Amino acid sequence: MGHGHGHGHGANTDRRHLAAALVLLLLFMAAEVAIGIAANSIALISDAGHMLTDAAAIALALVAMRMAARPARGAYTFGWKRAEIISAAVNGLTFVALVVYFVYEGVRRLIDPPEVQGALVLGTALAGIVVNAVAAWLIARADRRSLNVEGAFQHILNDMYAFVATAVAGAVVWLTGWGRADAIAALVVAALMAKAAYGLLRDAGRILFEAAPDGVNPAEVSAAIGAHPAVTGVEDLHIWTVTSGFPALSAHVTVVRGGDCHRVRRELAALLHERFQIDHTTLQVDHVPGTACRLNTG
Template identity: 40%
Template sequence: MGHGHGHGHLSPRTDSASGRYIPALVAALVIGATVMVAEFTVGFATSSLALISDAAHMFTDVLGIGMALVAVQLARRSGPTFTRTFGMYRAEVLAALANAILLFGVAGYVVYEAITRITDPPEVPGLPVLVVASIGLVANLIAFLLLRRGAQESLNVRGAYLEVLSDLIGSVGVLISGVVTLTTGWHYADPLVGVAIGVFVLPRTVVLARRALRILFQHAPHNIDVEALHNDLCALSGVEDVHDLHVWTLTSGMEVASAHLTVGADVDTAHVLASAQHLLSSRYAIEHATLQVEPRESARRCAQLTW
């Protein structure tokens, strides 16, 4: 194992939930970058706020997926060492939080820009907007389908998925704005659609940020009832008390727990440990648990600790 300064690996590398969706993330990145360039070019050429808004979302999309990929690779390549005992898996959660902040900034900018334009909307040619929005819609639909499954398992992939979803809605909005401008010549359609895209994205951004912060603050995973888990451990044969129970998420798909189990003098500690591990694994899908099975004397010492 070695006795150096953090160069040895503590355990074999494990893929997080995001790691299984690298090909999908790469494909979504390529699609997004291509459409983003087209939308920015035509958006500025035609003064279409709806198209610029969608391109800006596409930019955060590309940046977000890029960050997600970097975070996954960072987490995969740097397993636990003696200085980084949990590896770099939290990079994925930080990427999701950065994504949320980016989206919030872009949505705010678009709403501000649209409000300033309402009084004097520029003339926007509908046809180029319509063509580029159609391309964007197809591209976003492909990226959406690629990331849909991964978004259920990984917060990191979910960040990228939410951005693709908002882009998909944005493309539909731009398409509507192009059709309205082309058929009626109504200039307010473009800034109004820009605002609608911004407002649509904001609530989803808040949810993503909240979920990332929940992990960073080491709150219990939302799908695990810690009180029920505590009661289940207390109900195990030979266990008198459970204390110092902690359940947290390292990154999406990697839940961790630790607990002290107080047992009587004549109890088979190996059997208690095996029962507790099986309970956590089978009922709560927690494979990585650090359990301290201790006699009553040790438990009394635990009660004296301040935190």
């Protein structure tokens, strides 16, 4: 059997970028909560709530990255690498919870709009755009191939878009006095959260349920292996993703009478790497029933 894998990122650098973004968000969030209450703005409070999930997402990502870096030992033969995927799924679920709340509160305020201080909302939202742009830039410098990091990035990016909607609502309230604009901005925030939640839960679900990596067709992989001139059959083919950027494959392959099993295994491993970018392969290469594999001793 053949084994090979390569999975590693600049984890320390990623952690520094995420930690810097976390500190920035926590400082601004504390100010935004106070201003949102003073301005009586559901849009600002929803942005603050979104920012709280941003901070929680980054904190969870940092914990998950540390867990994922633990070496494989004992019963955990892949280590704790799935911790990153669980973190991404939790991020998606927090989006869902917030969507429910902000849709309810936004609709309630559409029906009965309160008095909102538009100028205060506008100024705070513009500051929020700058803060989130800096935080997004910090996280974008980390390795976004990790679904864990991508989940945190999506939180920040959606929050920045939400601040744009809130700034527009603040300007409308300030200039026209139409208070329902604040509630509409909250509903826009909820729609952005719903979109991000769908993407995160879909991608995390594919990994947790061990679907083939996105863009990899198992039938095509099986055909590519079977096309090797020495291969007579491919059985028990499994392709899954251990964690972000770590696809894996196992299969039982039979070869022609007198075939060199070790040579075929090496050639198939190279094929899977070059054509499908799968490096962690476990190939059980056997002879056709009733024959023996030839071993190349040269």
